[in-house]
Amino acid sequence: MNFKKYLPYVIAMLIFVIASIVYFNPILSGKKIKQSDIVQFSGMSKEIVDFRAENNEEPYWLGNAFSGMPAYQVSAYYPNDLVRYLDKAVRFLPRPADYLFLYFISFFVLLLALNVHWRVAIVGSLAFGFSTYLIIIFGAGHNAKAHAIGYMPLVIAGFVYIFKQRYLLGFVITALAMALEIYANHPQMTYYLGFTLLILGIVEFISALQKKVLPKFAKQVAVILLAVIIGVGANAPRLLAMKEYTAFSTRGKSELTINPDGSPKQASNGLDKEYITQYSYGIAETFNLFIPRFMGGGTVEKLDENSNFYQFLETNIGRKGAKENANNALTYWGKQPIVEAPAYIGAVLIFLFFLGAIIVRGKIKKWLVAATIFSIVLSWGKNFGLITNLFIDYVPLYNKFRAVSSIQVIAELCIPLLGILGLQKMISSSISSEEKIESLKKAFIITGGIALLFMLTGGALFAFEGIRDENYKQLPGLLEALIEDRKAMLFSDSLRSLLLVTASSGVLWMLLQNKLKEHLAILLIGGLIVFDLVSVDIKYVNKEDFVRAKNVSQPFSLTKADQQILQDTTHYRVANFTTDPMQDGRTSYYHKSIGGYHAAKMKRYQELFDYQLAKSNYEVLHMLNTKYLIVGEDKVEVNPDANGNAWFVNKLLPVSTANEEILALDTINTKEVAVIRKEQLLETPSLKQDSLASISLKKYSINELIYESSTNSEQFAVFSEVFYKKGWNAYVDGELTPHYQVNYVLRGMFVPEGNHTIVYKFEPEVITQGKAVSLFSYALLLLLPIGWIFYQKKK
Numbered sequence: 001m002n003f004k005k006y007l008p009y010v011i012a013m014l015i016f017v018i019a020s021i022v023y024f025n026p027i028l029s030g031k032k033i034k035q036s037d038i039v040q041f042s043g044m045s046k047e048i049v050d051f052r053a054e055n056n057e058e059p060y061w062l063g064n065a066f067s068g069m070p071a072y073q074v075s076a077y078y079p080n081d082l083v084r085y086l087d088k089a090v091r092f093l094p095r096p097a098d099y100l101f102l103y104f105i106s107f108f109v110l111l112l113a114l115n116v117h118w119r120v121a122i123v124g125s126l127a128f129g130f131s132t133y134l135i136i137i138f139g140a141g142h143n144a145k146a147h148a149i150g151y152m153p154l155v156i157a158g159f160v161y162i163f164k165q166r167y168l169l170g171f172v173i174t175a176l177a178m179a180l181e182i183y184a185n186h187p188q189m190t191y192y193l194g195f196t197l198l199i200l201g202i203v204e205f206i207s208a209l210q211k212k213v214l215p216k217f218a219k220q221v222a223v224i225l226l227a228v229i230i231g232v233g234a235n236a237p238r239l240l241a242m243k244e245y246t247a248f249s250t251r252g253k254s255e256l257t258i259n260p261d262g263s264p265k266q267a268s269n270g271l272d273k274e275y276i277t278q279y280s281y282g283i284a285e286t287f288n289l290f291i292p293r294f295m296g297g298g299t300v301e302k303l304d305e306n307s308n309f310y311q312f313l314e315t316n317i318g319r320k321g322a323k324e325n326a327n328n329a330l331t332y333w334g335k336q337p338i339v340e341a342p343a344y345i346g347a348v349l350i351f352l353f354f355l356g357a358i359i360v361r362g363k364i365k366k367w368l369v370a371a372t373i374f375s376i377v378l379s380w381g382k383n384f385g386l387i388t389n390l391f392i393d394y395v396p397l398y399n400k401f402r403a404v405s406s407i408q409v410i411a412e413l414c415i416p417l418l419g420i421l422g423l424q425k426m427i428s429s430s431i432s433s434e435e436k437i438e439s440l441k442k443a444f445i446i447t448g449g450i451a452l453l454f455m456l457t458g459g460a461l462f463a464f465e466g467i468r469d470e471n472y473k474q475l476p477g478l479l480e481a482l483i484e485d486r487k488a489m490l491f492s493d494s495l496r497s498l499l500l501v502t503a504s505s506g507v508l509w510m511l512l513q514n515k516l517k518e519h520l521a522i523l524l525i526g527g528l529i530v531f532d533l534v535s536v537d538i539k540y541v542n543k544e545d546f547v548r549a550k551n552v553s554q555p556f557s558l559t560k561a562d563q564q565i566l567q568d569t570t571h572y573r574v575a576n577f578t579t580d581p582m583q584d585g586r587t588s589y590y591h592k593s594i595g596g597y598h599a600a601k602m603k604r605y606q607e608l609f610d611y612q613l614a615k616s617n618y619e620v621l622h623m624l625n626t627k628y629l630i631v632g633e634d635k636v637e638v639n640p641d642a643n644g645n646a647w648f649v650n651k652l653l654p655v656s657t658a659n660e661e662i663l664a665l666d667t668i669n670t671k672e673v674a675v676i677r678k679e680q681l682l683e684t685p686s687l688k689q690d691s692l693a694s695i696s697l698k699k700y701s702i703n704e705l706i707y708e709s710s711t712n713s714e715q716f717a718v719f720s721e722v723f724y725k726k727g728w729n730a731y732v733d734g735e736l737t738p739h740y741q742v743n744y745v746l747r748g749m750f751v752p753e754g755n756h757t758i759v760y761k762f763e764p765e766v767i768t769q770g771k772a773v774s775l776f777s778y779a780l781l782l783l784l785p786i787g788w789i790f791y792q793k794k795k
Helices: 003-023 025-029 036-055 083-090 097-113 118-129 132-140 143-163 167-183 187-211 214-233 236-246 284-289 308-317 319-326 347-359 363-379 381-394 404-427 433-461 478-512 518-540 549-553 560-566 586-590 603-611 618-623 658-664 765-794
Strands: 573-576 626-632 635-638 646-649 651-655 673-677 694-701 704-711 715-722 728-732 735-737 740-742 746-751 754-762
Touching: 003 025, 003 097, 003 118, 036 549, 036 586, 083 167, 097 118, 097 132, 097 143, 097 404, 118 404, 118 518, 132 143, 132 404, 132 518, 143 167, 143 187, 143 214, 143 404, 167 187, 167 214, 167 236, 167 765, 187 214, 187 363, 187 404, 214 236, 214 765, 236 765, 308 319, 308 478, 347 363, 347 404, 347 433, 347 478, 347 518, 363 381, 363 404, 381 404, 404 433, 404 478, 404 518, 433 478, 478 518, 560 586, 560 626, 560 635, 573 586, 603 658, 618 626, 646 694, 651 658, 658 673, 673 740, 704 715, 715 754, 728 746, 746 754
Parallel strands: 573 626, 651 673
Antiparallel strands: 626 635, 646 715, 694 704, 704 754, 715 746, 728 735, 728 754, 740 746
16 A cells, blocks of 8 residues: 555544644633533533433433423434444544544535645645634534534535446445534534535536537536435434424414514514614625725624723723723724624635636636626625525525624635635646736735725725714713724734735745745745734634533522422422523523523524513413523522413313414413314314312323323313423323313313323334335435446446
């Protein structure tokens, strides 16, 4: 075996491992990064994790948040999930270094597919991985997003190989990469990847049409589709479960036609348009990609003692107050609600992108430029409503995702890719030195000119006023001082970008003048890129984000309120009114909460909160079996009127519409009356009161509840558990028995007279269906390449 042939790839792997560990070096001392979203996830998933450890099985339901919901989008292991082990093999480093390594290695494969020299490919991979946006998402805990982004280049690499007619290699990479991409479980990122691939397909189709080779293109598309289908099929349990649940989640269509205030509600089969476009990138804010603090950086930045803001405060309120406020100055003056950091791609990379757009030829350039423009325009959201509204209204699934600015992830991939292809062209012999010099001049004039323009005139072009400036108007003159600092940021960072562009141009100029060796020029460009990006990244995600491992594994400490409640060993629910219950994962860590933290909670439950709980309807708290109310860190109130786990009602109130159903909860006594939709029953029977009737919960498990009842006549029982028809089955003495949705979100059923055992089991058929599909997909993934090899040998 020729080991020298593989040495470059070993070197690349070592560089990527070292770079990942060095950037996140606190992992070497056993520390872990503290991420706000992951902290909330720890609360949401606690019951599932404990159940999994104790029973060695998956419940697929959770009961500790939102009074119960499917666990599909929280934490679930699926049968035949073999791709999970492949993912673990790729991400072998401690978190979050594993995701950074994934960025590097995946982009490296893509660059090799595009015939980029391995040295340049290493530089390109570091450039992609250290892009500021891809780093700052670790601080917020968007691990699933990072996971999905990490596999994007690998999927594209598979497509590239197929379009280059390396069918077997392309097929295998595409199928495996697509399986891994979907496994990462961030549908929004995968959806945006679809746009990227669609644009690539359109460019390839036009090229095939011009060259009159459509049959070859059709063959390539067929191979791609087969590989994608197999990759999708390998994740069938996950995808089928997600598809089934989507209709019942906040991403699905609501039956309600009125708002909580009674006004008419705009019909929609997805998220609210205002909610979708809440995080819309400003048109001018796009220059953040090139000049890091073009709009003041993150929402909060630290200003030093030389800043106008600090000096003004020191003069007016003293040194201590100045220091406290300057550490959290509201420097961002864009229109987005919150910005962790600018989505900085890098001055050097933007310069190389323009260089690539000039010097690179062919369909790859057309694809990358088109995809970049597409991404940036759509990221403007409501700031460019003409296009955004068109996509929300007419493009399938586009209205299922919020934060339209996230589509810039396409540009995060395409800009460094074209930039590195441009760098590759500068060291290749396929074009003349004159053309290289002319392209270099044009790229320098464009990017250097932009930086110089904002450096000299930026202070006069904008007002520098932000949406939070009201916070500083109580002290006259303070806002003006802050605005001067915002101007200074724009000036200094414009100068910074200008210097980096100049330095990069200088390196390439000396290369073309034969004053630098090729490998040294690549090393210098790589050094400039890494310095450019890491020096910005480190301001927002650094060692201060790491804590002791115990603080991550046990993120919530017990309060006196928690300890008091936990003395009760029965099954009940808790409402935490010290925070927003619908954005609270902490309470779920220790208790069965009526609230929780999830972007795709059940729609009916969200509506119950918006229309009833938000108006302090205690009858709804009672029917959810809310026994304890946390009203302070050390203060708990007991609710003596909680309905319990199950109870018999005296009357059924039939209604015809969802509006009537939700509004009926305004006035009913939930202990006596249950609201039910007419279509569930052929007729509404009258119920005989039985003062001696009883029903009680004898055993609670996440996916199984056992009750015992005793009645002298048929009764109607209401259970304080969330109704979900796609999985929960009810059995009376072992016999499957119908149960109904009542009180908008709960379960109810007719209980025959006598003594009975009632069992609810969560038995989702969708998991069984998906299991068979995934097994078949893995079989195809194994057998098709083997068959292809034998066919080629025989041929």
